[in-house]
Amino acid sequence: MTAIQLTPAQRKEHRSAAHHLDPVVMIGGDGLTPAVTKEIDHALNAHGLIKVRAFCDDRAERETMLATLADGLGAAPIQHIGKLLVLWRPIPPKEKIERDDRQPGPRIVKIVSFSKSGNHRATVKKVKVYGNERVTAGGQIKRNRKRPAVSPKRKAQD
Numbered sequence: 403m404t405a406i407q408l409t410p411a412q413r414k415e416h417r418s419a420a421h422h423l424d425p426v427v428m429i430g431g432d433g434l435t436p437a438v439t440k441e442i443d444h445a446l447n448a449h450g451l452i453k454v455r456a457f458c459d460d461r462a463e464r465e466t467m468l469a470t471l472a473d474g475l476g477a478a479p480i481q482h483i484g485k486l487l488v489l490w491r492p493i494p495p496k497e498k499i500e501r502d503d504r505q506p507g508p509r510i511v512k513i514v515s516f517s518k519s520g521n522h523r524a525t526v527k528k529v530k531v532y533g534n535e536r537v538t539a540g541g542q543i544k545r546n547r548k549r550p551a552v553s554p555k556r557k558a559q560d
Contacts, residue, residue: 403476405469406491416451416480420488425455433458434467442489443475450493456485508532513541 408416426445429438445452454471456464468487472479477491508530516524527541535543 403473405472406476406478408478408480408490413478413480416478416490417488420451420453420480420490423451423453425453425486427452427454429454429456429458429467431457433463434470439471439474442471446475446477446489446491447494451480451488451490454487454489456487458485506533511537513537515541 426449427438427442432438442452442454456467458464458467464485464487465482468479468482468489471477471487471489475489475491477489480488480490482488511529511531513527513529514524515527529537529543531537531543534546536546538544
């Protein structure tokens with residue numbers, strides 16, 4: 403893969419977004435190993451914009467690391483400042499799993515009632531609510547009413 407080419411404005415935007423980030427991956431004394439590259443790839447998939455800290459003292463070596471990572475992972479090199487390398491790659495869309503085996507059923511709802519004086523803890527009650535039931539604003543469980551197909555006002559108009 404080749405590195406993503408960005409305009410200076412896009413690069414500036416990503417630099418500002420990466421300012422507050424902490425390094426996600428650290429490159430140790432062994433340099434750029436396949437395990438480190440794999441970890442950086444996972445971090446790019448999860449976050450998109452990451453910082454990598456390289457613990458080598460040679461600036462030229464860090465520049466080659468940044469270029470190698472950008473080319474190998476299909477990412478854009480955003481910034482190299484000191485021992486920090488910033489990379490960006492768009493996050494791939496997640497695959498949505500369609501499931502046909504789900505059916506409506508009971509769900510568990512927490513009902514919280516606060517004390518009237520305010521000095522005591524709120525009581526939390528877990529209740530099973532079925533498909534034909536609802537929880538009111540007061541915390542009571544009521545059965546849903548069948549709604550009429552036509553409202554009473556409409557019946558009066560017709």
